Amino acid sequence: MKPADEIQALFGGAKVTTKSARDDAVFEMIAKVYAQKTQSQSTPCEPKRWRLAMKSPIVRVASVAAIVVAMLWISPFGGGPVSFAEIVRPILNAQTVIMDTIVGQDEDGPIIHDVVKGSRIRRTSPGMSNVMILDLDAGRMLTFDPETKGAAYVDIKGPLQEGTRSYLGLVRDIVVRLDERPDLRVKELAQREIDGRKAVGFQVSEPNLTLTIWAGPETRLPLRIEMLQGQSFMIMKNIEFDVPVDDSLVSMEVPAGYTVASMEFDMTNFSEEDFVETLRLWAKLLLDGRFPEQLRLEDLMEAPISQEFGQLDLSAEEHMQLGTRLARGYMFLHVLAHGVGYTYAGEGVKLGDAEKAIFWYRPEGSETYRVIYGDLSVLDVTAESLALFKDNSDRQEDMR
Amino acid sequence: MRNDRLLIWRLRRDDVDALRQLYDRYKGDLLKVAVILTGDVCRAEDVVQDVFLRLAQSYDRICIRGNVRNYLITCLVNRTRTLRREARHGQEAPLDPAIVQICPGPRPDQWAVLNEQMQQLGEAMRELPPEQREVITLRFEAGMGFRQIARIQSTSVNTVQGRCRYGMEKLRSVLNGEVAHETRR
Numbered sequence: 366m367k368p369a370d371e372i373q374a375l376f377g378g379a380k381v382t383t384k385s386a387r388d389d390a391v392f393e394m395i396a397k398v399y400a401q402k403t404q405s406q407s408t409p410c411e412p413k414r415w416r417l418a419m420k421s422p423i424v425r426v427a428s429v430a431a432i433v434v435a436m437l438w439i440s441p442f443g444g445g446p447v448s449f450a451e452i453v454r455p456i457l458n459a460q461t462v463i464m465d466t467i468v469g470q471d472e473d474g475p476i477i478h479d480v481v482k483g484s485r486i487r488r489t490s491p492g493m494s495n496v497m498i499l500d501l502d503a504g505r506m507l508t509f510d511p512e513t514k515g516a517a518y519v520d521i522k523g524p525l526q527e528g529t530r531s532y533l534g535l536v537r538d539i540v541v542r543l544d545e546r547p548d549l550r551v552k553e554l555a556q557r558e559i560d561g562r563k564a565v566g567f568q569v570s571e572p573n574l575t576l577t578i579w580a581g582p583e584t585r586l587p588l589r590i591e592m593l594q595g596q597s598f599m600i601m602k603n604i605e606f607d608v609p610v611d612d613s614l615v616s617m618e619v620p621a622g623y624t625v626a627s628m629e630f631d632m633t634n635f636s637e638e639d640f641v642e643t644l645r646l647w648a649k650l651l652l653d654g655r656f657p658e659q660l661r662l663e664d665l666m667e668a669p670i671s672q673e674f675g676q677l678d679l680s681a682e683e684h685m686q687l688g689t690r691l692a693r694g695y696m697f698l699h700v701l702a703h704g705v706g707y708t709y710a711g712e713g714v715k716l717g718d719a720e721k722a723i724f725w726y727r728p729e730g731s732e733t734y735r736v737i738y739g740d741l742s743v744l745d746v747t748a749e750s751l752a753l754f755k756d757n758s759d760r761q762e763d764m765r
Numbered sequence: 766m767r768n769d770r771l772l773i774w775r776l777r778r779d780d781v782d783a784l785r786q787l788y789d790r791y792k793g794d795l796l797k798v799a800v801i802l803t804g805d806v807c808r809a810e811d812v813v814q815d816v817f818l819r820l821a822q823s824y825d826r827i828c829i830r831g832n833v834r835n836y837l838i839t840c841l842v843n844r845t846r847t848l849r850r851e852a853r854h855g856q857e858a859p860l861d862p863a864i865v866q867i868c869p870g871p872r873p874d875q876w877a878v879l880n881e882q883m884q885q886l887g888e889a890m891r892e893l894p895p896e897q898r899e900v901i902t903l904r905f906e907a908g909m910g911f912r913q914i915a916r917i918q919s920t921s922v923n924t925v926q927g928r929c930r931y932g933m934e935k936l937r938s939v940l941n942g943e944v945a946h947e948t949r950r
Binding site: 392 | 781797818820821822875880886934
């Protein structure tokens with residue numbers, strides 16, 4: 366065993382538990398301080414950073430697109446036996462679905478609340494006041510903000526539309542295509558507790574995708590669906606089927622009293638150029654001219670970016686265009702992550718550093734790599750030259 | 766189990782249950798880190814209470830961009846360092862495990878209960894200088910990278926890597942009984 370492994374094992378086995386009687390006494394003291402603090406707040410306790418986020422139209426669209434994009438590139442696959450089919454029957458037959466989706470691991474990811482009716486989705490998220498209505502048949506999205514009474518339409522035809530549709534259809538596809546993939550088997554998992562309820566689990570895997578469904582043993586209804594595709598982890602929970610959903614909740618009509626942006630925003634295309642611009646904005650506005658530690662969707666959704674954008678002297682439409690650009694850049698990254706892969710080595714590199722390569726990927730069918738440097742210049746580089754970057758970088762994040 | 770970020774979101778909306786869930790979820794981990802860093806169960810309990818009290822007091826100002834557990838651990842490290850600094854200036858009782866009076870056994874009102882391996886780890890870690898103890902703890906308990914630890918310690922990555930290497934060597938020596946033998950000798 367390596368020395369580091371020995372120490373890791375020692376740390377892993379060392380445990381501290383607590384006496385429950387003392388737990389309550391200590392917490393009482395903490396809760397008292399919390400109560401005093403909440404009472405002393407003269408304004409509602411909505412955090413400032415989120416308030417700013419809501420006032421900044423750019424983030425409304427950027428966040429919207431970033432959330433939607435997280436649902437992209439879900440590919441269908443198949444598997445399994447009868448009891449599994451029984452569990453997924455409600456998924457196949459439901460006319461409406463209400464659920465929470467967490468992007469990332471359980472502890473860490475942003476939460477998205479979806480109300481699905483037919484091809485329409487009403488999407489909201491804690492911490493964001495804006496509402497998104499997606500019409501997957503028409504390839505359009507309406508976003509409006511009850512706080513600022515602003516609204517905008519976004520064109521989502523193409524990859525974004527299809528990616529979102531396939532995310533919703535994924536679980537259905539699994540069952541529908543059971544017979545087409547006899548090589549795939551459904552694995553039955555040991556019973557466990559989910560949100561205080563007993564649950565039975567079924568898991569289907571293929572090289573780039575693992576799907577786990579936990580269901581109540583008596584109700585036969587899915588309680589939680591976990592999906593790992595490539596590096597992306599997603600959890601669907603608090604799932605309800607066939608709940609009555611009023612049509613007005615998924616209407617694409619702008620509610621009365623809202624001001625609609627005069628131009629529509631285009632999310633149909635995205636390119637390397639958009640991604641380079643995203644990197645520039647990220648480093649310049651968020652991190653005092655240094656590139657981030659990691660390129661995470663969650664960080665793009667964090668509010669500091671909205672605070673910074675909110676301070677820019679731009680018109681509302683310029684703000685929204687900037688936000689659209691940012692989201693398109695992230696879409697480009699997302700596509701790479703689920704396709705040819707990429708390597709990020711920009712942590713701590715200064716914007717403008719022409720010597721350091723911060724990001725590279727090999728486009729499909731290409732002999733050379735596209736390499737983005739710290740000054741955001743982009744060059745085609747051979748695999749031999751690329752080896753030099755790998756040696757010089759002490760922190761790389763490979764996404765394949 | 767709800768998402769941590771959702772709990773923080775609820776915390777900002779006067780939801781004391783969210784605070785309780787965060788407390789229940791992380792008190793054990795924080796006590797473990799605190800015992801390792803302070804070498805003293807009594808002091809560790811105080812430090813962990815401080816961290817939660819600060820969370821309760823300043824939840825509206827905190828900005829958590831990584832995971833909540835590591836955020837709390839970082840707060841705890843900073844608090845321990847402040848106490849150590851105050852102790853050096855005579856404002857507090859000494860925190861250096863080399864001179865601190867270790868609680869001799871479980872007190873009737875003791876909050877933390879340590880398993881045997883935890884006691885062994887705590888004793889071994891007391892032999893390390895505070896900076897090495899921090900690095901080893903952040904690396905192996907919080908799973909942080911060297912860059913992240915370097916930022917917390919306001920030093921270079923090379924220094925952190927050095928502290929980690931020396932700390933691991935010392936820890937292994939202690940665990941193998943070499944240091945105890947040398948000390949007795």
